[in-house]
Amino acid sequence: MKYQKSMLKIYELLLSKESIILEDVIKKSSVGRTSGFKAIKWMEEKGLIKITSIGKQKQIRLIRDKYTLHFKGFLDSLKFKELNNDIKYIMGIFIDNLKSSSHIKSILLFGSVLYEKNPNDIDVLIVCSDKINKEEIIKIRDDTELLSDFFINLHFDSNPSDERLLNSILLYGFDYYTSRLEDDDRINVQFHEAISWYISAYNNVKNEELFDNCLDNAIINLGFVYSSLINIAPKTKNEAREIFLKQHRKLNKLKDIDNYKRIELIKGVLAEIGEKIYR
Numbered sequence: 562m563k564y565q566k567s568m569l570k571i572y573e574l575l576l577s578k579e580s581i582i583l584e585d586v587i588k589k590s591s592v593g594r595t596s597g598f599k600a601i602k603w604m605e606e607k608g609l610i611k612i613t614s615i616g617k618q619k620q621i622r623l624i625r626d627k628y629t630l631h632f633k634g635f636l637d638s639l640k641f642k643e644l645n646n647d648i649k650y651i652m653g654i655f656i657d658n659l660k661s662s663s664h665i666k667s668i669l670l671f672g673s674v675l676y677e678k679n680p681n682d683i684d685v686l687i688v689c690s691d692k693i694n695k696e697e698i699i700k701i702r703d704d705t706e707l708l709s710d711f712f713i714n715l716h717f718d719s720n721p722s723d724e725r726l727l728n729s730i731l732l733y734g735f736d737y738y739t740s741r742l743e744d745d746d747r748i749n750v751q752f753h754e755a756i757s758w759y760i761s762a763y764n765n766v767k768n769e770e771l772f773d774n775c776l777d778n779a780i781i782n783l784g785f786v787y788s789s790l791i792n793i794a795p796k797t798k799n800e801a802r803e804i805f806l807k808q809h810r811k812l813n814k815l816k817d818i819d820n821y822k823r824i825e826l827i828k829g830v831l832a833e834i835g836e837k838i839y840r
Contacts, residue, residue: 567592567600575610575623576633577727583612583619608840630739637730640675648674648683651709655685656733658701664693667734672714675730682712686729688737691719748789752838755782759827766820779827780805780812786834 570590575581581589587597601621604610609629613620623629641649652670659665665687672684687698695717702713718725723742731738758779765771784801787808795801806812809830818826 567596568604571597571600571604572609572623572629572632573636575621576629576636577724578622580613580620580622583621586621625742627739627743630742633727634731634735637732640730641670641732644674645679647709648680648711651705651711651713652683652685652732654708655702655705655713658705659687659698660733662689662693662698664690665734666690666737668732669726669729670732671725671729680711682714684714684716686716686718686721686725688718688721688734693717748786748838751782751785751789752835755779755786756831758782759824759831762827763824766824769820772820776823776827783830783834786838790834790837 567590570592571586574586574590583601586601587594590597592600601610601612605612609624610621611624613622656668659668667686667688669686669688670683671686673680674683687693698717699715702715706713721741726738726742756779758775762772762775762779765775781798781802784798784803784805785795787805788795788801793804795804812826812830
């Protein structure tokens with residue numbers, strides 16, 4: 562892999578940041594300028610990061626998808642393995658006893674236990690639904706504490722911030738964790754709705770009114786997808802459509818061609834945008 566050491570340092574830095582100025586990325590990740598800039602260029606080309614120009618500055622953010630978040634899970638496992646053996650033992654017992662609760666979505670470790678050699682206690686975040694029986698969890702915590710000299714501080718949250726999630730070690734519930742953090746969730750929903758409208762248009766190609774309606778809805782969904790990809794938030798369907806058609810001008814002439822050619826044009830645009838989403 563090209564620029565491996567620089568890339569990994571930059572990658573780890575970006576995991577806990579919403580976005581960061583390019584120059585600060587080079588400085589804070591402690592990489593050489595030449596290798597750092599080459600690594601950033603390579604990461605952008607491969608779809609790992611997004612670079613946005615704001616005035617004279619360039620801001621970098623990590624593209625959060627299941628692949629980048631798998632790497633976060635790997636880093637978390639390495640950090641967990643470095644912890645005091647008694648902490649690993651006690652947390653292993655605690656998590657094993659919690660797994661039977663259907664209302665627990667994720668369990669995370671945070672606070673001083675991650676940064677101090679000899680912490681006094683262990684902070685645990687339980688991401689859960691509102692239906693969770695907290696007294697039952699507290700009883701399991703109390704029983705677990707009997708096996709160790711550490712106190713376990715429990716924190717319950719049904720809607721933790723991205724910052725809290727990113728700056729903790731994930732111990733349980735990876736699927737929920739990634740679903741909360743993935744950038745592409747909303748984009749994927751809109752894109753698959755566009756596909757559904759395209760398929761409906763294809764199946765109703767001889768029904769002019771229904772065909773036009775399906776095709777228009779597909780374009781609106783694609784408008785929201787395209788806007789998200791370029792960091793624009795349209796307020797209305799018409800605005801999303803206009804933003805999209807300014808970029809894909811060939812679609813402005815859809816009414817001048819027959820339905821089968823219109824279908825082919827939309828199919829091509831779907832592929833073009835889909836390749837950006839799934840790159």
